[in-house]
Amino acid sequence: MIIAERKPLEEIAAMAAPYKNIFVLGCDTCVGVCMAGGRKEAEETAALLRIHRKKEKLEGEVVSSSMERQCEYEFIDEVLEKIEGYDLIVSLACGVGVQTMVEHVANLRVVPGLNTTSMGYPTEQGVWSERCLGCGDCVLHLTMGICPITRCAKTLLNGPCGGSAEGLCEVGEDIPCAWQLIHDRLSSFSRLKDLNEIQPPKDWSTSHHGGPRTTVREDVRIDRGE
């Protein structure tokens, strides 16, 4: 899922300061599940914002709600009535949700209340780890299901660098070395020889480096007709 965390309140308050009536809108899908931007977080954020704005003697009201998914027009349409008339929408969706709102409703002023961090999963309660960078050309079959593009700080494709020590990455003590993990898993399947093959340079054109990506599936497109 998409992982995010709330921006510091001061930052949200500063974005909201010039506006009078503010709607904090959560999203109950990914960011709701990772407890960053769901209904409960939207209520909390709105409450904190109210206190902050009262202290600053700012006028207007701050209300909150959440919706099923901010990244689909159909769901946005369902809340349009509710948010109408507000001067600012503080979206607690991921970056995709914020932009879907903006693109779908031309006259809305929407600002992000979250920092979108990664695509990952909860490795334990309260801990979410990144697992995919969306490079557009999956290599997991070559690396025993452990992604070196995402989990190696240098996106290496040919084994661990000289900074791998006792299972950890040179970048930080709490980051496991992805290539140590791949090595161990290859070893447990008696396939260490796989590492000897020189993997060629990756074609990054399928990733963001090839420019913003659009995925088109002609087979499921709806012909809007004449």
Added chain:
Amino acid sequence: MIAGSNLEKVINSGNFVVTGELGPPKSSDITQLKHHAEEMKNHVDAYNITDNQTAIVRTSSIACGATLVQMGLEPIIQITVRDRNRICIQGDVLGAHALGIKNILCLSGDHQSFGNEQGSKGVYDIDSMQLLKGLQEMRDENHFIGGDELEAPISYYLGAVANPFADPFEYRVDRLEKKINAGASFIQTQCIFDLDRFERWMEAVRERGLHKKVAIMGGVTPIKSLGAARYMKNNVSGITIPDELIDRLKGAEKKKEEGLNICIETIQRLQEIEGVAGVHIMAIAWEEIVPEIVERSGLYPRPKV
């Protein structure tokens, strides 16, 4: 002969090779670097020029290398994959060749989070293995990584690094073999303080006959003080310093002299290990000591080849 560099000639002659290391400054004033190069010019066969080492912005390795060429000295320029994509690296290699640089050392590079531009975007378009292989093919098959042909042939002597002290230990010999297959003619290792581990690695290297396929140069660093030893032990990526060595320095009355003795003893032991072709001396911030190290290690004068 591949590129005809002095380094290549000394390696081919079978003499024990000696290389030094020069770290470019955080300014464009390279007077000091030139001075150090002059200081050790009769004591080393070639000089490594580091490439923004530890991810700290410095004068470029190619600019310093070209200056050495003008001085009649021989640089080994380091190229990391941290800061440049394949377009820039290949262009820089063409430029380095045009400036008379004949030796290239390929590395991953310390992660940008270690340096003085911690918010920078790491490039890592290709990895060090792909860099080696790409440059080998540029030289031997006359094409760029993307397949396009060079308009004129190019030649250089290619090297890589090995760290026998990194993990997983059992992979480190596989990785050496992979680098040989990717085009490395010479190898410089990370600083050796744990000689026992280095010897275990060399044993595995010899078992596969890899020492006959590539010239392995052991890396050494003279330690100036107890603080420097502790700093390296705790803060420098890829370096391990055994507690016995720290204790030996702690017990010594003159730390600096003891650090020097340890370095010279290491070089003497390296000369006795079958399959070690030379030594790479990294006396960063203590460059003036290199001539003494080389002389006391019995490696002076350097061969004229």
